Amino acid sequence: MRKKRIVSTLGLALLAGLALTACGGGGTPSPQAVTVRAQDTFMFDPASLTAQVGQRVEINLENIGVLEHNLVIDEFSVSAGPILGGQSAPVSFTPSAAGAYTYYCNVPGHREAGMEGTLTVTE
Numbered sequence: 444m445r446k447k448r449i450v451s452t453l454g455l456a457l458l459a460g461l462a463l464t465a466c467g468g469g470g471t472p473s474p475q476a477v478t479v480r481a482q483d484t485f486m487f488d489p490a491s492l493t494a495q496v497g498q499r500v501e502i503n504l505e506n507i508g509v510l511e512h513n514l515v516i517d518e519f520s521v522s523a524g525p526i527l528g529g530q531s532a533p534v535s536f537t538p539s540a541a542g543a544y545t546y547y548c549n550v551p552g553h554r555e556a557g558m559e560g561t562l563t564v565t566e
């Protein structure tokens with residue numbers, strides 16, 4: 444009997460610890476600055492990004508090709524460019540919901556050629 448009580452007390456302590464950890468972030472996550480390169484091979488480098496809900500993301504889109512490119516994330520009304528080769532364009536946003544989102548180049552034919560990446564937003 445006594446042993447069982449100790450175990451459940453430990454369990455409660457663990458739960459409390461988890462709850463504290465979960466709320467630990469508390470404040471706003473610090474902003475994240477990232478460079479995304481657009482290439483004429485119809486690929487973004489990197490092709491995946493991660494962020495937290497409420498974290499400001501500052502993307503600097505660099506066009507390292509010759510063709511025109513841009514970067515769009517529909518869900519967060521993000522649009523950088525279109526810009527020509529050698530140019531760069533900044534865009535920033537703050538994701539409001541967790542999930543997996545696609546960023547892509549909407550220059551005709553580019554997304555179809557595979558020019559997209561995934562932004563993963565966690566709580």
Ligand SMILES: [Cu+2]
Pocket residue numbers: 481485511512513548549550553558
């Ligand atoms: Cu493109």
